Amino acid sequence: MPRDGGAGAPGVDPQQLWLTPVQPRRGRRPAYSREAITAAAVTLADTEGLEAVTMRKVAARVGAGVMSLYSYAPDKETLLNLMVDHVSGELPTANTLTGDWRADLKVIAHLQRALMLRHPWLPAALSTRRVPGPNTLAFLEHALAALRPTGLDGTAKLEIFAQLTAFVAGHVAHEIAQAAASQAPDRAAVEARYLAAVAADGRHPELAEVLSAPGRPLTPEATFTRFLNRLIDGLDTG
Amino acid sequence: MPRDGGAGAPGVDPQQLWLTPVQPRRGRRPAYSREAITAAAVTLADTEGLEAVTMRKVAARVGAGVMSLYSYAPDKETLLNLMVDHVSGELPTANTLTGDWRADLKVIAHLQRALMLRHPWLPAALSTRRVPGPNTLAFLEHALAALRPTGLDGTAKLEIFAQLTAFVAGHVAHEIAQAAASQAPDRAAVEARYLAAVAADGRHPELAEVLSAPGRPLTPEATFTRFLNRLIDGLDTG
DNA sequence: CTACATTTCCGTACGATGTACGAGAATAGA
DNA sequence: TCTATTCTCGTACATCGTACGGAAATGTAG
Numbered sequence: 001m002p003r004d005g006g007a008g009a010p011g012v013d014p015q016q017l018w019l020t021p022v023q024p025r026r027g028r029r030p031a032y033s034r035e036a037i038t039a040a041a042v043t044l045a046d047t048e049g050l051e052a053v054t055m056r057k058v059a060a061r062v063g064a065g066v067m068s069l070y071s072y073a074p075d076k077e078t079l080l081n082l083m084v085d086h087v088s089g090e091l092p093t094a095n096t097l098t099g100d101w102r103a104d105l106k107v108i109a110h111l112q113r114a115l116m117l118r119h120p121w122l123p124a125a126l127s128t129r130r131v132p133g134p135n136t137l138a139f140l141e142h143a144l145a146a147l148r149p150t151g152l153d154g155t156a157k158l159e160i161f162a163q164l165t166a167f168v169a170g171h172v173a174h175e176i177a178q179a180a181a182s183q184a185p186d187r188a189a190v191e192a193r194y195l196a197a198v199a200a201d202g203r204h205p206e207l208a209e210v211l212s213a214p215g216r217p218l219t220p221e222a223t224f225t226r227f228l229n230r231l232i233d234g235l236d237t238g
Numbered sequence: 239m240p241r242d243g244g245a246g247a248p249g250v251d252p253q254q255l256w257l258t259p260v261q262p263r264r265g266r267r268p269a270y271s272r273e274a275i276t277a278a279a280v281t282l283a284d285t286e287g288l289e290a291v292t293m294r295k296v297a298a299r300v301g302a303g304v305m306s307l308y309s310y311a312p313d314k315e316t317l318l319n320l321m322v323d324h325v326s327g328e329l330p331t332a333n334t335l336t337g338d339w340r341a342d343l344k345v346i347a348h349l350q351r352a353l354m355l356r357h358p359w360l361p362a363a364l365s366t367r368r369v370p371g372p373n374t375l376a377f378l379e380h381a382l383a384a385l386r387p388t389g390l391d392g393t394a395k396l397e398i399f400a401q402l403t404a405f406v407a408g409h410v411a412h413e414i415a416q417a418a419a420s421q422a423p424d425r426a427a428v429e430a431r432y433l434a435a436v437a438a439d440g441r442h443p444e445l446a447e448v449l450s451a452p453g454r455p456l457t458p459e460a461t462f463t464r465f466l467n468r469l470i471d472g473l474d475t476g
Numbered sequence: 477c478t479a480c481a482t483t484t485c486c487g488t489a490c491g492a493t494g495t496a497c498g499a500g501a502a503t504a505g506a
Numbered sequence: 507t508c509t510a511t512t513c514t515c516g517t518a519c520a521t522c523g524t525a526c527g528g529a530a531a532t533g534t535a536g
Contacts, residue, residue: 013428027512028502055494065515067495076494124365127411131429137436137445144444153453163465166408173365174400190251191369198375206382207375215391227401234472265483266531293523303486305524314523 018133032064034072038082045083050121080125085133087119093142102232104146109168109228116172123169150237160235167231175220256371270302272310276320283321288359318363323371325357331380340470342384347406347466354410361407388475398473405469413458
């Protein structure tokens with residue numbers, strides 16, 4: 001194996017993956033790079049979905065043999081972690097904090113949502129990731145700085161960040177699923193008919209009423225903002 | 239195929255799966271049942287994890303040939319949906335509503351959390367499920383009844399329930415991951431060392447402080463309750 | 477009872493996947 | 507030039523979901 005090591009899931013030391021600088025150059029020179037491989041995997045996931053990210057397809061896109069990938073990542077799980085950290089690099093961490101931690105946190109959540117909408121596979125991939133990479137850690141650092149005015153202890157800050165991320169991921173996953181349903185009208189119609197049939201059986205009066213009085217459909221953006229504000233405004237520093 | 243039809247993911251009509259009563263008995267009598275197969279898959283997931291749920295292992299546990307399963311569920315995705323709805327049957331929906339919708343919602347969330355702790359694969363499986371089965375719908379009906387005093391419109395109620403479920407799933411997934419980390423002290427130690435190394439590089443002062451002042455560790459239960467209360471108390475009926 | 481239609485059971489087989497293995501090629505230092 | 511090191515990647519294998527189709531069991535029609 002070249003100068004990486006491995007990381008993420010199984011029995012691999014994260015230090016060896018994320019913070020090995022550059023090892024002494026010996027032997028054959030690498031023909032590809034972890035960066036290029038990760039980027040190829042990301043574009044593959046962006047365009048064809050996460051399930052299209054197979055070692056063979058990634059290798060084909062890079063122009064490498066399948067097994068060559070294993071010189072840059074010890075297994076697929078690690079490659080997924082690399083992908084997550086790769087796109088996390090798109091998150092800006094410039095010092096734009098206002099000192100109003102609630103407002104700052106809302107901006108952070110909106111940044112996360114935008115990232116996840118740009119990479120719809122991200123919510124699903126997040127649930128498996130183990131060890132945060134440098135980009136993820138940079139953003140975490142940013143979020144912790146935003147939370148500084150709360151005066152909360154470390155554990156509490158970390159928990160808030162984890163919950164916020166999980167909330168955003170959950171919401172975006174839901175958003176994406178609904179958007180996909182709109183794009184497949186047949187399936188949506190079938191589901192609607194099914195729910196209508198259930199509601200018509202008389203044993204689901206609340207469901208029946210809900211379906212008959214849906215209310216005005218809001219934009220996903222508005223719904224997100226509303227829930228986000230509720231969640232964050234509900235936080236206190238006690 | 240026997241008297242099911244299919245459901246859930248791809249191009250299968252949910253009506254045909256969930257609400258077909260019993261078809262006229264003709265031909266060979268089924269040797270197994272959808273119930274038994276689903277139950278076997280659930281215990282398999284409970285004991286060995288979701289990734290251990292393969293058609294072959296489920297069939298072996300039932301005592302059937304592998305392909306016999308396809309007489310009861312058209313594909314694995316459907317079997318996963320059946321599993322989800324199966325365990326959702328453990329959720330009580332007896333009329334225990336108090337009329338205080340916030341309190342009722344909190345009880346509902348605690349029920350969901352308990353269910354997910356009993357079936358740790360549930361949060362992961364939920365992210366893929368498409369069409370709710372009868373047990374899921376019964377619980378949804380229960381939740382909608384709890385939300386009745388809010389006077390919100392249908393869409394809003396459904397969104398609150400979806401968000402609540404996503405929140406619980408996210409939290410429990412995090413809980414489970416942390417519990418697993420505690421059970422593998424080697425890996426946890428490696429991760430801790432990695433984070434310490436990152437914190438020591440001088441470019442992550444907030445992380446360094448957080449790691450040095452972690453605060454008192456709360457029970458997962460307490461953390462869950464705290465976040466839940468914040469979320470629900472933050473909801474309003476405007 | 478005999479045919480036949482229907483439904484279930486399941487052995488075999490196929491394509492796809494992740495990845496272990498190891499032979500060969502390229503490079504750096506001796 | 508020799509040797510140690512590192513990367514490349516073809517082959518091979520276990521495992522997965524599941525398509526196919528014949529055998530077996532059951533109901534109905536004659």
